[in-house]
Amino acid sequence: MHYLSVENLSKAYGVTPLFDNISFNINEGDKIALVARNGVGKSTMLKILAGKEHADKGKVWIHKDVKVILFEQEPNFDESKSIGDNIFNHDHPVLNAIRLYEIALEKSETEPGEENNEALQTALQQMADLNAWTFEAKVKQILGKLNIHHLDAYVSSLSGGQRKRVALARTLIDVGFDPQHSMLLMDEPTNHLDVEMIEWLENYLGGENVTLLMVSHDRYFLDAVSDVIWEMESSNIYHYTGDYANYLEKKAARIESALATIDKAKNTYRRELDWMRRQPKARTTKSKSRQDNFYEIEAVAKQRIVDQQLQLQVKMSRLGGKVAEMKKVYKSYGDKKILDGFDYTFSKGERIGVVGKNGVGKSTFMNILQGLEQPDSGKINIGDTVIFGNYDQQGLQWKEDMRVIEYVKQFAETFPLANGGALTASKFLELFLFTADKQYTFLSALSGGEKRRLQLLTILFKNPNFLILDEPTNDLDLPTLEVLENFLTDYQGCVMIVSHDRYFMDKLVDHLFVFEGDGVVRDYPGNYSQYRIDEQLEEDKRKEAQARQADTANAAKTETPAVAADKRKVSFKDKREFELLEKEMPELEKERDELNATLNAGISNYEEMMAVSTRVGQITQLLEEKEMRWLELSELIG
Structure with a gap:
């Protein structure tokens, strides 16, 4: 289609x-x-x-x-409006029922009471009436995986990252309702x-x-x-x-082929241009054809293949033998521990990745290292020659709108380069792909990626020798990322990176600080993909152990009278669903039998016959699903 x-x-x-x-x-x-x-x-x-x-x-x-x-x-x-109202923002019966059910379920669990139980019972009945359980399972998976809770909270209270996840949930639920269209x-x-x-x-x-x-x-x-x-x-x-590697290979071949075609056209163009200049004004039909061909060749010959690359040739300040040392560093916010006696001595040329779930304190840790935040206790010794370059998630900051060139000149008129030379602010901007025209664009008119590129420029001109990059890949285009990766590969200073871009991390870091929560920071000797593989292996082992424990517990239950006690733990939702299934299945079977009888009796109208046949198929599939669920619940309820 x-x-x-x-x-x-x-x-x-x-x-x-x-x-x-x-x-x-x-x-x-x-x-x-x-x-x-x-x-x-x-x-x-x-x-x-x-x-x-x-x-x-x-x-x-x-x-x-x-x-x-x-x-x-x-x-x-x-x-x-609330998170739930923003996510389920379409006036559709199924989505409305799911929204009411999710909110009612959350309230019944957090605020038990007769009123909330009644609301849950009403929501369950609506879900059953609309046969919304299949789609509700998909919704629950999306909300759970994106860590979205408290649907009755207002979106105005959310952080930038939370808002992005709520928007993603809204999008996926919208698509999931009818993915085919x-x-x-x-x-x-x-x-x-x-x-x-x-x-x-x-x-x-x-x-x-x-x-x-x-x-x-x-x-x-x-x-x-x-x-x-x-x-x-x-x-x-x-x-x-x-894949992306194939794209890079084919793109390089395309540019090479285009350049060869242009070179060939230029040679032909020179010969034809000489012929054009020597011809009289009155031309034959053959001359007219050759003249038309000349203009086509001219168009090819005058093509320009523009493949600008961001150039990073920034001078790095000398880094002495002593870099940084953190001794018995503690940091907490209330009951939440960020660092619990952290010890580490940084070495020259280290490349460290910082990983962990959102909210475990990665940004706080980097701020403490730079002296932007104070620890609760402990010592932080920074070498005399260390100059931090902090590329954070806040992005480009300015008090009032101004042109790009004006913004850069606030910091310096000239910039030192790695080869010992220096450039004017304008020429340095050109290295970062800001053309002469673009330099007079207002900051507010730049794209998100252009703002991040300008932010990177203003950090590197300080000649830092200890770069701290907090989500550096956000909003940068792929060509710029490749140049940044190549620059960091050859960079002689220290680099600390927080990023969810696995490719970027794999290419650049030697080891990881893994923030595991509750103040625990583990030094992992490997790159990001290796860490994720090890984590998955550990997770598989935990699941296997849990499965074995569950099997042992189930075996014990069959041999003891505890089954009756277990039955009493069946949720209200499961009981209600089981009761509804016992009512729905006979009704569907009756409808199927009546439709089959109608088909057997013969229908002269083709469209009516197709509609009846389609409905029979739908009912058959529904019955199979409901019978499987009925069996699961009957085993649980006994």
């Missing part, structure tokens, strides 16, 4: 074009990753497809049965997710029969979810089938 077509789409802000005359098609089941440099218009393209922005020219056609669902980097909410557009979906959430999202999107167009800088995620990569560049979209 053909979902979407774009024809000659163009968009510009002022005199600067983002893209021009772009055309493409998306079909059912396509899973496409869109890559391009920051500022080329990836996010704008997604918003145009979703109808949230308008193109300057061109056409967007969307199949009438297809619903376009956009996940944005900066989600919008109704701040006056949904086209999902995702702009950097992995930002603000921890690795467990990212890995779950990979599996979820891979398993869903959903049509997807996404922008992502996470190369492992990109490889796991998409099967096609589109590169948007000026007036073209280049298609590459396969």
Whole structure:
């Protein structure tokens, strides 16, 4: 099924074009990753497809049965409403029933009472009437995996990362309701997710029969979810089938082939130009044909393949023998321990990854090391030559809007380079792909990636020798990330990285500080993928042990009179569901028998016969599902 077509789409802000005359098609089941440099218009393209922005020219056609669902980097909410109301923001009976059930269940568990139990019973009845349990299981999985609770809390109380996860839950629930007729557009979906959430999202999107167009800088995620990569560049979209490594290889071959074609055209162009100059004004038909061909050759010969690369040639201040030392460092917030007697001596050239769940204190730890926060006790000794460069998640900060060049000149007029030379602020900006025109753009008009690139520039000009990078990959385009990775690989100073980008971490860190919670920090000797493999092995062992314990306990129950006591622990929800199944199954069987009798008697109207046959199939499938559930509950209830 053909979902979407774009024809000659163009968009510009002022005199600067983002893209021009772009055309493409998306079909059912396509899973496409869109890559391009920051500022080329990836996010704008997604918003145009979703109808949230308008193109300057061109056409967007969307199949009438297809619903376009956009996940944005900066989600919008109704701040006056609760988390639950924002997630279940469609007026559909099933979604309304699930919302009421989730809230009622949460209240009955946290605030037991007759009123809340009655509300839960009413919600359970609505769920059963609408046969909403299958979809409710999917909703519960999404909310659980994204760590979303307290649905009656207001979204205005959420942090930036929590808001992003709520927006993602809203998007996935919206798609999951009818994945076959949904086209999902995702702009950097992995930002603000921890690795467990990212890995779950990979599996979820891979398993869903959903049509997807996404922008992502996470190369492992990109490889796991998409099967096609589109590169948007000026007036073209280049298609590459396969993973990111294959894309890089094929792109290099494409550029090499294009350069060879241009060189060949230039040689031909010189000969034809000489012929054009020597020809009289009156031309024969043959001359006219050759003249037309000349202009085609001229167009090819004058093409320019622009493959600008961010250049990082920053001078690093000398780093002495003593770097940093943390002795018996303690830090807590109330009952929550962040550091519990942490000891470590940093060495020159160390590359450390910092990992752990959100909220365990990774950012606090890095702030304490830099002296931005004070520990409760302990000693922190920093070498005299150490200059920290802190690339944090707050992003670019400014008090009042100004032009890019004005912002940079606040820090310095010239910047020292690694080769001993120096550059003016303007020339240094050009190394960071800010052209002369772009340097006079206001900060507020920059894309998210351009702001992060400018933030990186202002940190590196200080010549730091101890870089602390807190989620450095967020909002940076893939070409910039590759250059940053190469720069950090050759960097002689210390590097400490907090990132959920597994590819970035694997490439750069030698060992990890693993924040396990309750003040425990483990020094793991390996990269991120190795750590995740070991963690999974440990998790598998724990599950096996739990399964063995459960089997032993179940065996003991069958030999003792404790079964009766166990029966009394069956939840209210299970009992209610069992009762409803015993009522629903005979009704479905009766309806199926009546429809089969109608079919056997013969129906002359073809459409009516097809409708009856379809319903019989639906009932048969429903009965199979309900019988399996009835058996499970009957064993539990006994």
